[in-house]
Amino acid sequence: MEFKLDVHTHTIASGHAYATVTEMVKAASERGLELIGITEHAKGIPGTCDSMYFHNMKIIPRKMYGVEVMMGAEINILDYDGTLSLDEKIIDKTLDIRIAGIHDPCYTVGTIAQNTQALVKAIENPQVDIISHPDDSRIPVDYETIVDAAKENHTLLEINNSSLDCLSSRVGAWDNLQVMLRFCEDKKVPVIANTDSHFADAVGVFDHVSVLLEEMNFPEELVVNRSVDLLKEQIQKHRTIRKIGKQRCSS
Ligand SMILES: [Zn+2]
Ligand SMILES: [Zn+2]
Numbered sequence: 001m002e003f004k005l006d007v008h009t010h011t012i013a014s015g016h017a018y019a020t021v022t023e024m025v026k027a028a029s030e031r032g033l034e035l036i037g038i039t040e041h042a043k044g045i046p047g048t049c050d051s052m053y054f055h056n057m058k059i060i061p062r063k064m065y066g067v068e069v070m071m072g073a074e075i076n077i078l079d080y081d082g083t084l085s086l087d088e089k090i091i092d093k094t095l096d097i098r099i100a101g102i103h104d105p106c107y108t109v110g111t112i113a114q115n116t117q118a119l120v121k122a123i124e125n126p127q128v129d130i131i132s133h134p135d136d137s138r139i140p141v142d143y144e145t146i147v148d149a150a151k152e153n154h155t156l157l158e159i160n161n162s163s164l165d166c167l168s169s170r171v172g173a174w175d176n177l178q179v180m181l182r183f184c185e186d187k188k189v190p191v192i193a194n195t196d197s198h199f200a201d202a203v204g205v206f207d208h209v210s211v212l213l214e215e216m217n218f219p220e221e222l223v224v225n226r227s228v229d230l231l232k233e234q235i236q237k238h239r240t241i242r243k244i245g246k247q248r249c250s251s
Contacts, residue, residue, distance in 0.1 A: 001213070003206045003225040007037025007070055007097050008132060008158065008194030014040045015047025017198035021060060021069075024200055029065035031204030035228045037070040037097045037194075042086040044076040044106035051087065054094045062096075068228065072097030074132055076106045080114045082121025084128070091127045097235070099158075100125075101132030102139050109139050116142045123149040129235045130192055133160040134180065137172030147183040154238035156224065157184070162196040164208030174212065181218055190234060192224050 009024055010017035019027075021038055028036035041048040057071040072095045076085035084091070084100060091098055100122045102115070109115065119141055122128045134146060134157055150157050157180060163173035184191050193209040195202050206225075213223070224231045 001220045001226060005035035005225055005228055005231060006033055006195050006204050008039050008099055009197040009203060010040060011038060013049040013053055019200040024203055025064045025067055025069055027200035027203040028067045033067055033204045035068040037072050039072040039074045039099050042073050042075040044085045051090055054090050057094055070096035074099045074101060077102050077118050077122050078106055080110055080118045082118055098128055099130045099132045100128040112140045112142055115139050116145050119146050120149045123153050123155040126239050129238060130156045130158055132158050133163050135163045135173040135176045136170040143180045144183050147187055147189050151187055151189045154234055156192040159191055159193040159209050160196050161206050161209045181216055190222050190224050
């Protein structure tokens with residue numbers, strides 16, 4: 001399939017990635033992408049940027065080299081209640097795209113039930129559009145529960161190309177993603193593929209994801225990467241449905 005967007009990438013601002021915003025967007029253009037998301041790690045990951053970085057992202061043009069640019073963050077899920085490592089106001093005011101995921105240095109791995117609850121709470125949060133790399137055997141989760149929550153909340157679960165690479169520190173991603181994607185197929189739950197690039201040469205390269213999807217004969221219509229509009233519709237649905245729910249609860 002043709003991948004028109006890649007919204008999970010990191011630049012030098014994340015502290016352990018090596019290209020600039022300009023280089024990443026240029027690479028996206030050369031790969032023929034229509035949209036790139038730049039999503040630096042939020043605080044908690046050693047060497048990443050401070051809140052001020054997110055505050056000032058408004059100065060970055062949202063179109064460069066013919067590619068739409070979304071400036072966002074990959075926020076840490078800190079605990080089993082799904083607490084996020086970035087202030088709510090910063091998320092609302094500064095981020096075009098909001099990814100949340102569990103990362104080693106800022107999460108104590110729990111039981112399957114606890115890890116699952118951490119992800120479900122994040123999935124239910126209107127400030128989280130996408131759950132990054134829910135694919136690591138070191139942080140075991142119940143995939144059916146997560147897929148059900150994603151369906152109900154229109155939150156996107158990620159197929160992370162970097163997790164599928166042999167260089168990845170994550171464990172068991174091929175097997176775990178197959179389990180997750182079978183549930184997504186059965187329950188008709190859309191997913192998103194991202195590269196999680198930490199250098200420009202990896203932007204828009206979905207080599208492992210393509211193999212996985214082909215091997216599984218996974219339905220293309222459930223992969224939002226085929227259309228920028230589709231991604232935006234999904235995000236809109238997610239943010240709106242939860243807001244309506246919140247208003248009802250507080251009134
Ligand atoms: Zn991550
Ligand atoms: Zn990442």
